[in-house]
Amino acid sequence: MDIIVCVKHVPETAEAEIKIDATGKAIEKTGLVFDINEWDDYALEEAVRIKEKFGGTVTAITVGPEDADSTLRKCLARGADKAIRLTDTRFEDSDGYAIAKILQSTIKSLPFDLILTGALAGDDGYTMVGPILAELLGISHATMVKKIELDDGVAKVNRELEGGLEEMVEVKMPMVLTVQTGINEPRYVSIMGIRKAMQKEIKVLGLADIGLSENDVGEAGSWIKIEKMFVPSVEKQAEFLKGTPEEVSAKIAEILRARGLI
């Protein structure tokens, strides 16, 4: 079973103070801590578990700058066998479609039975790289995957739906699955893993190596262009009800009834 995991090196923004940079189209990155995208963390773990069960290889692949090596090394330390970084200044400003093209151009020449990506990336949240990649490769896919059971060329996967529902679908290999958080419990990086990872090479490829042209990547090769990034203004919409408890409760009931809630 040869598995490819697409991982992204993203800033941890959940608890950081976020500022918009001078271009008005991106966030200020200085001072932010970068790490593997949370969803990809689960995808990598799932890939390593599948490998441990069925044998084979796990290749982690990322489109990103040199800094992204730390994310790839983390993948190697946790059980990936190979790592590839796709780097070129012309890849900058690529949208999900362009990223999927870059990934596809590399992956198509690699042996694989299964490709895992995160369901989304914590920084831009587009949820599209996985499905587009599957389309470009002409293979099947399933999104928001919470459970994977492999069996002779097909996989039974559980997909997470809204409202706590799950559906189980059967997907034919080769396929792309986009993994939801919580599918497993990612292991810690061990010191033994770090030692192994440091002895492995990270293969670096640029535009010239992957057979795409300048027009396929970056802003030119993208369908989406960021117009503006901003922090939504805070609006106060709370209404304070005054009066005796009886009056207040009558008003609450009135509001709820008017909105069709009771």
Added chain:
Amino acid sequence: MHFELNEEQKEIKRAIKEFCEKEFTPELALELDEKEEFPMELYKKAAKLGFTSMRIPQEYDGQGYGLLEDCIVVEEMCRVDPGLGAAVSLGNLMIPDVLLKHGNEEQKKKYIPPLARGDTISAAAFSEPEHGSDITRMDTTAVKSGNEWVINGSKEFITNAPVADIFIVLCQTDPNATPSHRGQSIFLVEKGTPGLEATKLKRKMGIKPCITGSLALSDVKAPETSLVGELNKGFYYALELFDETRIAVAAQAVGMSQGAFERAFQYAKTRKQFGAPIIKFQGISFKLADMAIKIEAARMLTYKAAWLFDQGRLDPMATSMAKAFAGRVAMEVTDEAIQIYGGYGYLADYHVERFHRCAKITEIYEGTTEMQKLTIINRLMKTM
């Protein structure tokens, strides 16, 4: 001169940071600070990931890194929690180090791998009720009887004693030696040996999850094979050992300082008085700047001492400078952290008082600060 961690060391720091931030929870820290219990499960988990055997060679199931990498790990553990950090970083203290230097192959093979894997816990018994800073004479004696040694005496303040599987014990083997320290030897004693009894010391000031005990030895029989290295060389082995392990104590102090500093810094940014976050007042912000300076200086001394050791150039003066300075900095920084928290700093639930209580030990164990100064001044007198 090179003042940056290399990529591998950065990966190590990142890995231990992630582990501690998830596993050393504030709830566990508060619970074990109260219960005074060793975090056995946590220790084994850390050990399985290699965090407790950084400087044990790979052939003995360790990680084969140096003391500097070990210091990075110890520092990070103590940054996240000083009590759990001390406990986890001392689970296999000293025995691997002394055996690697002076043990025979049989002893190394028998004792080091299980300690490296976290399957066993070690304890090192030097201090006695009557001999702490001055261990040139031991009241604990080992007397040869046939082909075994019979040990009698008592040891005080022994880290891990109540949970340890294997002990080293410094004994007077030649009571008539002059000076007396030329008549001391180190023996390995296993848990469960008849006559060996450990009692837990309760209500310590800090590092409560790192448990400490008294050790009573009455007619404890130790086979000839339990002697470490040569007869009557124990004192020298002990001094040499401390020159190494003290560097890790300095790393504990640096970590505790850093942890308290970070908490105080965040608090100062959010706590408002007189209409402004208190960090806007120079009375507070300059404190924080001073704390940052001291911590960085302590860290540099510590890393330098560790680096010298890893280069095969162990320098007792560098070790003592690192330990004495880092210990003092830890006391000052954790004290200031409480001050910055105001009344809340005085409450356990706000954590910084625990850092302060724990920090004190770094000025005491593995040689008090005064003993470090003696080492420094003796060296200076010889060389200047």
